[in-house]
Amino acid sequence: MKKLLLILIILSSSIFSQEKELYFKTFKPNYVNIGSTFEVSTVISFLDDKIDKAEFYILPGDDAVLKSAIVNNNGKKFKLPIQKKSFGEFLDKSFLLSLKDSLMTFNSPFQIILTFAAEKEKEIDIHFGLIYKMNDRRSAVYSSFEPADSPYYLEELRITPYKVQQIAGKALQFNQRGKINFHIDNDSWQKNILIEFWANFNSSNLKFLSIVGSEFSDTLLSLNYDDYQMIITDDINKLSNFNENFFGLKNWNHFSILISKETRNAAVYGNGAKLFEIPILLSQSDIELEFLNPANKKPFIIDLLKVWSFENDIEKSFSNRHYISYQADSSSNLFTYSFDEDDVLENFELSKIDFNNLSLVESDAPIYSRAPELNVKVYEKFFSIDWVSKDVIHALKFDLEKSTDGRTFNTIFEKDAEEDEEKIYFYSDEKNPKDEIVYYRLTQINKDGSKVFSAPIKIGLGLKDIFSLDQNYPNPFNPVTNITVEMFETAEVEIYVYDIVGNKIQKLHTGSLSQGTHTFSFDGTELPSGIYFYEIKSPFSTLVRKMILAK
Known part of the structure; x- marks a missing residue:
């Protein structure tokens, strides 16, 4: 109950800072598999509880169907009946939820979890409408069709389903009492450790991950998937930079935990957004990473677990979360499990990894083949x-x-x-x-x-020119020539020399190059006569010129 009250306080702190008569916020899934169900969370609060009638309309268009609506109000969960009723001109495309229910109270925020089915391989646009009347006969109409700067605007949602790729392979399922424990040596990471994985939950109110100090078995951090389907921790009163979040059942989500030895702080992220930070009591001992499913919960699944000694920007991890592997120049990968091999459980036994009640299942996680770079x-x-x-x-x-x-x-x-x-x-x-x-x-x-x-x-020509590349001088040359670049602004560039078949011969510069004129010397003493190319490249444009080495 204490945790519930604290969550409501967190929600209310943002709600009652608003000047509107209605607080309305939605949370959509980041990843929806074509043909699957998905959940959307709406948090609603009326800043005046003298409500006589309230109607909530959901308009999912032609590409999704509303399956159910569950209210989470003051710790009570119950279903709302769904009616077909037009909202304005939108005939036969809108669903009505009557919010004036005997089980509901309007003097605190409440959550409505909407379950949809994604039936087509198309983008899904979901609009909302809300009509309420007060005891004093005042009324208001809010909708997603109002201008975005209107006080009566409700946020609309756009969801793009993804197609499962074969590369997703298999995932690790935690059956009842399923667990696995990974040991991480303290000496294997210097400044930061990054733990990242995909997860798919089938039930809420679940403590699914603990990070424990090996020496005294003290819990450094635990992650819970609570009744509001938020990711939270046991020590909720120690949280900082907390952000409201929601992760739907039966949908894949990506989680990252970045722990710093210097600050003794852990930052937890979901789908690339920070969820919260919390201080942790790090010592010099090793740590244990334990995933666990209690006895009374439905199975949950994880995929593509990676653990890093990490010294890059966290955005490097986020931009590569869909891929089985990637290079991070300042970091080292301690271990990665994609769970795709049939003998992965046998390998756990050989590696003396402690586990129980696990199985491999086909994965439909959003793990993709990496596209080439042009x-x-x-x-x-x-x-x-x-x-x-x-x-x-x-x-x-x-x-x-x-x-x-x-x-x-x-x-x-x-x-x-x-x-x-x-x-x-x-x-x-x-x-x-x-x-x-x-x-x-x-x-x-x-x-x-x-x-x-x-x-x-x-x-x-639509690009802003940030550099020019002069013809080398002398040309033809033997064996030395000068290449001049004029930078119109400071930028990150690469300058290379190639032979006629495209092989890199020499790097002249890589990194930031300041505004002004720069001259680079190229020595072809060790090269045969022939045609060569020199290139300057930025993330936005490329220039190439030809030069001739004549001995």
Whole structure:
């Protein structure tokens, strides 16, 4: 009960700082599998409890169906009946929940958990409407169709379902009394340790993770999935920077825990957003990472567990959470489990990892094949485009696409994928003088029919020029020449020399380059005569010039 009151205080502190007569906040899932159910949480509070009638409308459009509505009000959970009733002009597309129920009280915030079915492979737009009347005959109408700056606007939701990819493989299921314990040596991490994993829960009010000091078996941090379907900890009174959160049942969510030895502080994140921070009593002992499912709970699942000695920016982890592996130059991976091998449980036994009541199940987590990165080099009459596959196991073919507006892409080149990790794919696209701006994007079609897309690259006059590249002097040269770059503003750039087949010969510069003129010397003493290229590249543009070594 104490924890419930504290949660209500946290909710109320943000609610009653509002000047509106109604507080309305929604929480949507980040990841919804096509054909699955998903939950949306709405937190509502009327700042005047003299309510005679309140009607809550849900409009999920044609691409989702409202299945159920459960109210969480003052610690009581109960279902609300769903009626079909039009809201304004939206006939046969809206569902009504009558909020004037004998079990409800309006003098404190209450939560409504809405369960939908994603029936189509399309974006889902969910709108809301709310009508209430007071005892003194005052009334108000709120909706998602009001202007966003209106005091009567309710936030609308857009949800994009994902298609499960074969690369997701298998996941680890914790049956009743299921547990696993991972030992982490204190000497294996220096400043920070990062623990990240995907999780899918089937029941709430669940303490699913504990981090324990090995020496005295003292709990440093525990994570609970509570009745409000928030991630919280036992020591709720020690929390700082707490943010309201919600994680629906039967949906995948990504969690990260970053623990600092220097500050003795743990920051907990969900789907890339900070949930809270809490001080922890770190000692010099090793720690144990324990996942646990109690006896009376439905199974839950985890996938792609990674533990790092981490010294990068936390955003590095967030941007790579969908991929089985990634490189972090200042960090080292202590261990990663994707749980895809059939003998993973046997390997746990061989490694003397303590576990019980676990099983492997097919995973539908949003774990994706990594898309290639496009490189575009600008020449006088054409663009040279190249890429390397980052997933030769699952890639079937590549479609190189082009656009002049950044929205509509058309395929200009198709190429079957090869099972060669070092294979470089090339394409040359002739410049069209009518196109001031062009965009290139690569679509990788996988063997299971799924697709991943590279980030689009914008080339042309629509970009702000941040550097110019002069012709080298002398040219032809033997054996030394100078390459001059003028930076119009300070920026991160790379400058390389390549041979005629695209092999990197020498790095002239990588990193920040200040505004002004910079000259780099290139020595071809050890190289044969021939044509070479030098390139300057930033995240936004690339320039390439040709030079000739004549001995």
